[in-house]
Amino acid sequence: MAQTVAQPTATSPVLPAALPLKAIAPWAAFFGILMLVLLYFVGAEQGATAVVSGEGVHEWVHDARHLLGFPCH
Amino acid sequence: MNSATVRNLLVRGMLAGLGAGLLALVVAYLLGEPSVDSAIGYEEAHAPAHHHEVELVSRSVQSTAGLATGILLYGVAFGGMAALAYCFALGRVGRFTPRATALLLSGTALLAVYVVPFLKYPANPPSVGDPGTISKRTTLYFLMMLLSVLLAVAAVIIGKRLAPRLGTWYATVAAVACFVLAIGLAYAFLPVVNEVPKDFPAALLWRFRTSALAIQLTLWTGFGLIFGELAQRQLAPRTGAVPSGNATPVPH
Numbered sequence: 001m002a003q004t005v006a007q008p009t010a011t012s013p014v015l016p017a018a019l020p021l022k023a024i025a026p027w028a029a030f031f032g033i034l035m036l037v038l039l040y041f042v043g044a045e046q047g048a049t050a051v052v053s054g055e056g057v058h059e060w061v062h063d064a065r066h067l068l069g070f071p072c073h
Numbered sequence: 074m075n076s077a078t079v080r081n082l083l084v085r086g087m088l089a090g091l092g093a094g095l096l097a098l099v100v101a102y103l104l105g106e107p108s109v110d111s112a113i114g115y116e117e118a119h120a121p122a123h124h125h126e127v128e129l130v131s132r133s134v135q136s137t138a139g140l141a142t143g144i145l146l147y148g149v150a151f152g153g154m155a156a157l158a159y160c161f162a163l164g165r166v167g168r169f170t171p172r173a174t175a176l177l178l179s180g181t182a183l184l185a186v187y188v189v190p191f192l193k194y195p196a197n198p199p200s201v202g203d204p205g206t207i208s209k210r211t212t213l214y215f216l217m218m219l220l221s222v223l224l225a226v227a228a229v230i231i232g233k234r235l236a237p238r239l240g241t242w243y244a245t246v247a248a249v250a251c252f253v254l255a256i257g258l259a260y261a262f263l264p265v266v267n268e269v270p271k272d273f274p275a276a277l278l279w280r281f282r283t284s285a286l287a288i289q290l291t292l293w294t295g296f297g298l299i300f301g302e303l304a305q306r307q308l309a310p311r312t313g314a315v316p317s318g319n320a321t322p323v324p325h
Contacts, residue, residue, distance in 0.1 A: 066109060
């Protein structure tokens, strides 16, 4: 892959260098999964599947779920 | 140093997602809630048996605090994921400034994450949808979303591979054509879901769905602009003084 080097000069727009994959991977793995779990609780918990029993989560985010396009009930 | 850059971008992405979520919340409350209320009115008028269930969360809480919780968490979650995708895209998708990369990414995300799945499985107001098929509909929706995101990533990679041979313009056209073709096939082969009750008002369904689209448009546009600004300041702090594009060089 082409690695452009950022050269902050006064004459050209600053183009960012590509970040090495090794630096991104741990953040992507950990936070990627965390964000997906968050999304699951907003979008699908107590609909098709349930981790927490009852209807509390579903009822609480009911309107958001409809308006964000997730199948609700 | 690079790890710190990723961390800073991630934090800024989640903050930008929160900010964009606030904008989307305003749109959802003003445009979306009236149609949700009308749909619930329809539902109550057409309930087969009058069931006296204990209301777990009242309507006034659902339409305010509940709505805010859902949309803000959605904003933060997608903000974080978009920031991670941004770390991959930065400097790899072409010669774009940090700000332009952010807007390009959020536009692509709007399409891949929302618009493409929405065109096959659109958002439904309360009283549209059979509770018995919720598992199937949830699976199909998330499958369509996953497929669309993976195909968008594949299209970007294809475009990058073709660029040296075809040039950037034709490589982009070819990659987008591949994406459209693959999505068309997915649309054709995935099952149709139509559970709109026969006498559900068409105008209400239209209003609900356009407001759902408006929420996403606000969210992703807001994210692109806010995150772009934050990323630009982080990655190229002196750019404010630099004329962009084809500016004439300033003599030293």
